[in-house]
Amino acid sequence: MDYKMLFSPMKIGNTEIKNRVVMAPMCMGFGQFDGKVTDIMADHYVERAKGGVGLIITEITRINDVTGASSFGQMALTHDSQIAPLKNMVDRIHSYGAKIFVELHHPGRQNLGLMMGTVPLSVACDKIMGKAYAKLLTGAIIPPGKKLQDKDIVPRTVAPSKCEKSKMADSVNRGLTKTGIKKLVRQFVQGAVRAQKAGCDGVELHAAHGYLIQQFLSPNTNHRNDEYGGSLENRMRFLNEIIDGIRLACGNDFPLVVRLSVDEMYAKIGQPGKGYDLQEGLKIAKALNDKGIDAIDVSSAAYDTFNYWLEPTTFPLGWRKYLAEEVKKVVDIPVIAANLIRSPEQAEQQLEDGIQDFISLGRPLLADPHWVNKVKEGKEDTIKRCICCLYCFESMENNAYEYTHGRCSVNPFIGRDSLELEKNGNGRKVAVVGSGVAGLTAAELLSRRGFDVTVYEKESAVGGQINLADKPPHKEKLHWCIDDLYTNAKNNGVKFEFNTTVTKELLDDASPDFVINATGANAVFPKAFAGDNVSTVTEILNGSIKLENKKVAVIGSGMTGLETSELLCEMGNKVTILEMADTIAPGAYFQQLDDALPKLKEAGTVFMPSTKLLEITADGLTAESTKNGDKIKLDVDFVVLSMGCRPDNALYEQIKDSTKYKVINIGDSVKVGRIANATESAFQAVMSIK
Known part of the structure; x- marks a missing residue:
């Protein structure tokens, strides 16, 4: 296939991008306490530039160390000392013909209370005693800090106004004063100035995924009754003041992009009318276009609706392309969008159809940093594709507070981008x-x-x-x-x-x-449970046993058990899931649960936590409550064991x-x-x- 659109140049502002592929911002935790670019971070971005990407947009880059630090390995532009390390990375990226924008960010209420002021303390400890002691300090703070956070005995995160907790962060918040707002505006502007001094080609303001700027835009999180709240014009004031400040400080020729959630997606989780929907999102996009920004990076959702911006594997390719398509109708600036694109054919088609102007690839460039060059060289079949398993974000989140970085399921070279395999097999x-x-x-x-x-x-x-x-x-x-x-x-x-x-x-x-x-x-199959009406998940999944319109008990609610149950439901079976633990799928990643449980509930699945299987008989099973010891008999036609593997x-x-x-x-x-x-x-x- 001839990818004429994908490899045609296009300008954002006065800056020409050599092709239409943008590396989306992704925080992986390659940084350090002081926010300076590290070698491992630079190698990560440079490898994608080497791989042919036209524009790189960096990970969330903090502009405030006290309330705005999202992780210990996050990039920052809060001090002039961070300019030189960033410039070194920028120069390396430019050597491959790629451009780089910095994404300026503040998490607002989606931060953790235990992070308030922790990074400056770690930086001070690092300077005085060295990184090893700073890591020990972090390790000493986080575990008890999490327990205190569960009881809300931690500093409050900031928000436009006091509002409900963010689902994922679950931290109590406080409303910003006008003085606090003005200070943050200045800090966003100062971050842009530092990016410009480092030789970056532009900046992107993160007004998506429920972070602070979006919190100002949303009536769900902005309950202010002054000039920063109420009408859409007022709710946009914080963002507009940042844009005005950057234009004044950096000039109109310095590209400025806004990453915008054009729909908070509350309707997708059964809460229509909450926050703002696509119709108001389009009004925001049109207003930003008229404001004179240089491009709009279309996204969706927030942490409360997490799966609708960072999709699990079950979501269809291109499912949200309609968002960018609608934005294109109301703006006359370039539109960047991710849209769950996984193949060059899909990318080219969406460009040809006029849905968007730039293809934003996030996770696909984690899986294969040379995605672009492989397409250009006609080697599409060698691309290592992202399978949407979410491990990159899950591992980043888990590792962020252990001062290490995220990983990729299909690319073990993440964090090892400079490593070259030693070619010494010599035919052995x-x-x-x-x-x-x-x-x-x-x-x-x-x-x-x-x-x-x-x-x-x-x-x-x-x-x-x-x-x-x-x-x-x-x-x-x-x-x-x-x-x-x-x-x-x-x-x-x-x-x-x-x-x-x-x-x-x-x-x-x-x-x-x-x-x-x-x-x-x-798969584990205890001999005590053997019988004609019993199998493991293996036989269900490989199709050697087909169950239709039966009453089926699934023993074990790990993700394998839940996903097998979903298959059984699709085949018309009535499913009951037994789990010894007090909660369903203990230890499973929340995004996977948010994806699987609603589907199972809609299919009428019965969940029985705190229940231990005792015996399987010809006409059903006997179980026991782990809470009170009561015996439970279930009339089922078949029992499927999901007890793990050996x-x-x-x-x-x-x-x-x-x-x-x-x-x-x-x-x-x-x-x-x-x-x-x-x-x-x-x-x-x-x-x-x-």
């Missing part, structure tokens, strides 16, 4: 047993290092556990990681032997130098002490985990081979 032979994520990742990386790799697979196709995980409704994107790994492995010369059960004798005859054991895991390491135990070859056990056959665990395990194994 490697046998990889198993073609799931771990096995394929190891095979591809080893082949890139110059090893002679053969993958042995007992089934007729690659995939391993993903061949089950992709079977629940709308989970087909998960198989992309297998398809992409398989394609790249084959392109690098990896050989595959299917329908082959590997034995010690086979390996001894093959005489490899190394054996990578990636035999995966099997490593399948039988082959490893047979060959681990071999003197003929070195054996490395990886992935689920070591410890059952997620896709990210499998790729990381394979990466570590490959790097251990010298």
Whole structure:
């Protein structure tokens, strides 16, 4: 396909962007306490510039250290000392022909109370005692701080006015004084001035995803009765004053973009009339256009409606392109939008259809930093696609308070962008047993290092556990990681032997130098529960057992249990989910639950937490309440066990002490985990081979 639109240049203001691909802002936590650009952060952005991106928009960049610090690894433009490190990164990015805008940000009520003032304290500790002690201090503050936050015994976050807590942050807030508002306006302007001094090509104001500027725009969070609240004109005043200040300080030729949620999406979660909808969002977009900004970056939602701006894998591609399309009708400036684009064909089509002017790629550029160049060189089939698993944000969020960074399930090089694989395989032979994520990742990386790799697979196709995980409704994107790994492995010369059960004798005859054991895991099936009306999730997901219009009990409410239940509901079954813990899906990531639970509830699923399975009989099951010991009998036709998996390491135990070859056990056959665990395990194994 000829991607004429995708690779045509276009201007934002007076700045020409060489193509239509924009790297969307994503906070990954590569920074440090003082907000200065680090080598790992610079390498991350430079690799995407090297990969062909036309414009990079940085992660959320704080303009206030006390109330506006979102994480310990966040970039900042609060002090002049941050200019030089940023300039070094900018110069490196410019060397590849890419442009860079800085996204200026304040979280407002979506911050955590325990973060109020913590970063300045950490910076001071860092200067006085060094980074190691500062990290210890952070570690000492956060755990008890979380407990205090649960009781609201922490400083209050700031908001346009006192309002309801943000769903995710769950922190009590306070309204800003006029003095506080004016100070923040100045700090946004000062951040833009520093970006300009660092040689950045422009700035973007983050007025999306429920952060402070959007909080001023929204009647749900702005209850002020002065000139900053009430009418839409008043609610836009904070943003307009920031724009005016930046124009005055930086000049009209310095590009200024606004990232705007044009619909807060409350209707999507059953709360129509709350906040503002698309009709008012279009009025904001039109007003910003008339104000003279240089482009609008169209987004949607807030933390309260999280899945409608950072979508789980079940969401259809391009589902929100209508937002950008409507904005295009009311503005005459370039429109940037993400729109859950995952292929160059989709990107080109949306440009040709006039839905948007620039394609914003966030997670796809985490998965594959060379997405753009691969398309330009006609190598689209080698792109490692984002599978929308949300691990990047989940890991960033979990790691942010441990002073480390986010990860990507399909790209183990995140945070290691400067690393080059040592090409010293010299044709040495490697046998990889198993073609799931771990096995394929190891095979591809080893082949890139110059090893002679053969993958042995007992089934007729690659995939391993993903061949089950992709079977629940709308989970087909998960198989992309297998398809992409398989394609790249084959392109690098990896050989595959299917329908082959590997034995010690086979390996001894093959005489490899190394054996990578990636035999995966099997579902737990306690013998005590065996019966004709019982199976594990495996048989349901692989289709060997088909249940229709039955009463089915699913034992275990982890995400596998919930997703299998959704498949069962789709097949017309009435499902009851039993869970020993006091809550459904304990430990599951909230976005996954927000996606799965409403669908299950709509299908009439019955949830029974605090319930332990005791016995399965021909006509049902007996369970016990873990709270009061009461016995419970359920009349069901079939029972599906979702009790987790155990490593399948039988082959490893047979060959681990071999003197003929070195054996490395990886992935689920070591410890059952997620896709990210499998790729990381394979990466570590490959790097251990010298």
